[in-house]
Amino acid sequence: MFRRHHLYTWAVALVLLFGLHPVQAQTERGDALIQNATVHTVTNGTLENTDILVRDGRIESIGENLSAPGGVRVIDASGKHVMPGIIDAHSHIAISNVNEATRPVTADVGVGDVLNPYDIGIYRALAGGTTTAHVMHGSANAIGGRNQTIKLRYGNLNPEDYRFEGAPPTIKFALGENPMRVHGEGQSIRPRTRMGVEFVIRDAFRQAQEYTAAKEAYANGERTSPPPYSERLEVLADVLAGDIMVHSHSYRADEMLMLMDVIEDFGLTDTFVLQHSIEAFKIAPEIAERGIPVSVFMDWWGFKFEAFNSTAHNAAILIRNGITASIHSDSGDLIRHMYHQAAKSQRYGDLSDDEALALVTINPAIQLGIDDRVGSIEEGKDADLAIFSAHPLSIYAVPQMTLVDGVVRFDRAEDPDDMRLQVNPEGDVQEAYIAEEHDHTHGHGHYGVHDDGIDLFDFLMQP
Amino acid sequence: MFRRGRHAFVLTLLLLLSTVTALQAQDEVPAATSTTAITNVGVVTAPGQLIENATVLIRDGLIQEVGTNVTVPAGVNRIDGADTLRVYAGFIDGFSHVGVKDAPDSDEDVEDRGDPQPHLAGITPERAVQDFLDPGDRSVRNLRDQGFTAAHVAPKGRMLPGTSAVVLLGGDDPAAMILRNDHAMFAQFESASGMFPSNTMAVIAQFRQLFGEAERRQAIESRYANNPAGMQRPSHDPMHRALFPVLSGDLPVYFYVDDALALHRARALQQELGFNATLVGLAQSFDAVDVLAASGAPLVLTLDLPEKADEDEELPSYDPDLRTRTQADTEAEEENLKARLRSVQQQYVETASLLHSEGLQFAFTTREASAGDLLDNIRRIVDAGLPADEALTALTTRPAQMLGVDQQLGTVESGKIANLIVASGDIFDENTDINMVFVDGKQFDVTATPEEGEEVDPTGRWNLTVRSPQGNVDATLELSGTPDDLSGTIEVQMGPSEEISLTDVDLRGNILTFSFDSGDLGTIDARLTLTETDADGTLTIPQVGGVPVSGTRADPDRTTR
CATH class of the missing domain: 2.40.128.120 (Quinohemoprotein amine dehydrogenase alpha subunit, domain 2)
Known part of the structure; x- marks a missing residue:
């Protein structure tokens, strides 16, 4: 268990070690031997009385009667269950800004630029066994900003330490009422209608194609100067090149079909994931045919008109149609009990244990392009692990310990009252209690001490 | 009527x-040709160097002589230090908006809030602070009363308000204030209101956009300069053109960062875009000492400190592991939270001493501090462990060097501009008052501020x-x-x-x-x-x-x- 008062010692040690040379983020990696657990590998079944040896942040071996080299911490997990660290495919924790709602296309911005390690929501997510989150831009714009996949290495104070190294970049798209309300109703510009949303996306792609063509023409000597620089079109050109995955907020079946057509027209079907998708069950065969992954709410809908028609069987129907489906939180509250969300898919859809666990582990890992590193308990993968008191799909299960890269980031046995990493020096001690009462429920708000403020707009931006 | x-x-x-x-005229000839002798004083000529029983002779705005063997000409304005007064080099504010007027409000409408006119969004790198100086602004006197006689000032605004200048905190017209123009470009994560960039994330994107386009235009302009024949004349664009010296590294960027997150973000942006950064503000930088050290950037630390904690209350020392298990223990929890708050407040006061012990050098900025608290805060910082000589260095010789005016300011030496503090004793002693300051040789009496x-x-x-x-x-x-x-x-x-x-x-x-x-x-x-x-x-x-x-x-x- 890391200690706050050790953090500064660490910082000083790093300065001493590396002198004045540029210090890149140093990701701490741990060693541990977890003994005698019931191990839910997700991809290779469930193993009883099994040990997991973690060396340098990776799972070195899985088996019986493994021995720990000297100095390696031994964690007795007798009677306990270990599952892969939970992955949330849609979250808004740990960032200072969510929406840049001033225009319908903001591919130029990215939440990865405003990561906030001080967000107590990170620790709370760890306390529910979550180790990785896909932190997303909001849904105000038809084409929003870039997202950032992070590991929940709480305790680190440098935002760079949170980036999931090598995770493919992704960008947020949004269909329907949010962009229509913000830009159409709010500003009387496109998109005012669902048709308008399609136009905005196609038009942005077309501009990016023209931009790329102009740059090529300059390179070939067909133009005397390069086109005016556009950060927005640079990013969209990368999207069109397949270098940035599209994750689109969507509710209605007709809109999903529309966007799948747009995506197909631009050849991006392999780098496309549907998010929310509460009517996906209606078009499961069409989605399956194109091999598009879908991330859904487990049982949350009806919060607005376009989100009226869903079912708690949504995830199970997608799985039975052969779709790589995941369940996401989109919330600072749900991210703390994703194992409950997964368990509901057994009540509503009768998924197997592995299928249910896959909804919050290997499937979101595949959707985020990080399944070679996380999402299952396999030798060689990152030691991102969650230890529960009982079967994680049982309502009686309580998270006991969460490891990220083999480092214990949450331990129920050592969980002090005040886990904040910063305190407002001119604040009141009551802020500690207030911070506890807030959550990140659906509001996409962020309540850190050195906050950029709760944006009323973010607050209104329901998922 | x-x-x-x-x-x-x-x-x-x-x-x-x-x-x-x-009546005054009998004692005083016009300032520009006045001669003043401060006699029988202790002169701190530079940090750590005190000459007792010395005389400082000021003539025509310059320090003419300093030492124990100075002959005072007849008929000059004499100030007798009575062996108790101390003379210091005037303090230099490493960064602020002292004496700077607000930029005029624009009544233009925003045509497209997603792509607004740059000046409405706070993007005015082509502005220069010399167009906004006001020597009569009360902030000038307020800062002078705390011993500051020169300042590095930038225009007010949002993400890119314009270029800065080094000014003297006296003078009757703006031109008389200026010591050095175009010292640096001022940047900060200050978003626009209701238009792009409306938050920090978008401000960062906008920096990338501006640098990308400035680079393109610079390449076109230099190509045109080399060989204009057959080439369309590049359009004139003062905004991007103002960034050319930033791209080349000739014009440093003073990046104001008010907390640790802003510090990380500015550092990341600086590494990505490759500009020459000075990091300013740096509250909460105790959380990112390694990043400051690695940046190698010149530093300017804030003199704004948290309000003094209530020191009377008896509290246990802070226990980070405290775990109260029932509602009955909330008193212990609250006491622990208070203890933590107190220790964090102290952390802010100790930041200067921490940076110093890590071998980092810095000047000070008054930008976020209340003028009336400056001397108190400097003393709190010294009480918290920053050696007094180092504090004086950070207030005099170091900013003079950073600002390229160390030939003119920073020490009490003959030939330098007569920017001086005359204090009733050791300036870091809480009972010491500043009696007067000299700016450009001109005397300004400081009326003792009665305790509030x-x-x-x-x-x-x-x-x-x-x-x-x-x-x-x-x-x-x-x-x-x-x-x-x-x-x-x-x-x-x-x-x-x-x-x-x-x-x-x-x-x-x-x-x-x-x-x-x-x-x-x-x-x-x-x-x-x-x-x-x-x-x-x-x-x-x-x-x-x-x-x-x-x-x-x-x-x-x-x-x-």
Whole structure:
């Protein structure tokens, strides 16, 4: 268990070690031997009385009667269950800004630029066994900003330490009422209608194609100067090149079909994931045919008109149609009990244990392009692990310990009252209690001490 | 009527005050050719170097001689230090907006809030602070009263307000303030309101956009400069052009970062875009000492500190592992939270000493601090472990070097500009007062600021008497509003009088300050110490100086609200 008062010692040690040379983020990696657990590998079944040896942040071996080299911490997990660290495919924790709602296309911005390690929501997510989150831009714009996949290495104070190294970049798209309300109703510009949303996306792609063509023409000597620089079109050109995955907020079946057509027209079907998708069950065969992954709410809908028609069987129907489906939180509250969300898919859809666990582990890992590193308990993968008191799909299960890269980031046995990493020096001690009462429920708000403020707009931006 | 009234008031004052100026004139030749000798003083010529029983001779705005064997010419203005006063080099503010007016408001409408006109979104790198200087701004005097005689100032604004200059905190017109122009480009994560970039994330994207386009335009312009034949003339674009010297690294960027997150973000942006950064502000940088060290950037640390904690309350020392298990233990939890708050407040005060012990060098910025707290805060920082010599270095020689004015400022040496502090003793001692400062050889007396007393509600009517050597003038002051938001008028009871509206009405405890426009005499600043029934203080009149004023409440029966 890391200690706050050790953090500064660490910082000083790093300065001493590396002198004045540029210090890149140093990701701490741990060693541990977890003994005698019931191990839910997700991809290779469930193993009883099994040990997991973690060396340098990776799972070195899985088996019986493994021995720990000297100095390696031994964690007795007798009677306990270990599952892969939970992955949330849609979250808004740990960032200072969510929406840049001033225009319908903001591919130029990215939440990865405003990561906030001080967000107590990170620790709370760890306390529910979550180790990785896909932190997303909001849904105000038809084409929003870039997202950032992070590991929940709480305790680190440098935002760079949170980036999931090598995770493919992704960008947020949004269909329907949010962009229509913000830009159409709010500003009387496109998109005012669902048709308008399609136009905005196609038009942005077309501009990016023209931009790329102009740059090529300059390179070939067909133009005397390069086109005016556009950060927005640079990013969209990368999207069109397949270098940035599209994750689109969507509710209605007709809109999903529309966007799948747009995506197909631009050849991006392999780098496309549907998010929310509460009517996906209606078009499961069409989605399956194109091999598009879908991330859904487990049982949350009806919060607005376009989100009226869903079912708690949504995830199970997608799985039975052969779709790589995941369940996401989109919330600072749900991210703390994703194992409950997964368990509901057994009540509503009768998924197997592995299928249910896959909804919050290997499937979101595949959707985020990080399944070679996380999402299952396999030798060689990152030691991102969650230890529960009982079967994680049982309502009686309580998270006991969460490891990220083999480092214990949450331990129920050592969980002090005040886990904040910063305190407002001119604040009141009551802020500690207030911070506890807030959550990140659906509001996409962020309540850190050195906050950029709760944006009323973010607050209104329901998922 | 309005004009005539004001005119009469001005004439009356001029008449009365002419005696004062005449009296002063006997001792004082015009500043530009004045010679002053400060004798029998301890002179801290540079950090750590004290000469006792010395004399400082100031002539024509420069330090002519310093030492124990200085011959004082006859007939000069003499200040006898009586072996107790100390002379220091005037402090240099590493970054602020002292003496800088707001940029004029634009009444232009935003045409497209997703792509607004740059100046509406706070993108004005082509602006230069010399166009916004105002030596009469009260901030100049406030900073001078705390020993600051020069400052590095930038325009006010949002993400890219413009280029900065090094100015002297005296002078009667903006041009006289300027020591060095175009020192740096000022940048910060200050978003636009209701238009792009509306948050930090978008400000970062906008920096990338501006640098990308500036780079493109620079390439085109340099190609055109080399060989214009057959090439279309590049369009003139002052905004991007202002960034060319930033791209080449010739113009440093003073990046203001007000907390650790901003510090990480500025550092990441600097590494990505490759500009030459000076990091300014740096509150909470105790969380990112490694990043500061790795950046190798010059540093300017804030003099703004958290309000002093309530030190009387007995608290246990902070226990980060405390775990209270039941509601019955909430008292222990709350005490622990208070202890943590206290230790964090101390962490902010100790930041300077921490950076120093890590081998990091810095100057200080007054930008976020209340002017009246500066000297107190400097002393708190020294009490918290920053060696006094290092504090003095950070206030004098280091900023002089960083700003490229170390030939002119920073030490008490012959040949340098006479920017000096005359204090009643060791400047880091809490009982020491600053008696006067010299800026460019010009003497400014510092009226000892009385300790703030308990807050008095000043609203209502006050009968005041302005006491000039030639006689008294009565005036009526009328104040309304709440102590946080006061407004009022002043009416001088002589001839056809008029009510003049007050500006900058401010109450700190029982100290009331305000200004009013007297027309030809310029803006008169007032400072009054109040009790429930009495007022006592000074009116400061441009070109004239301080005139005593005192009075009583016109409605003494009125009870405090």
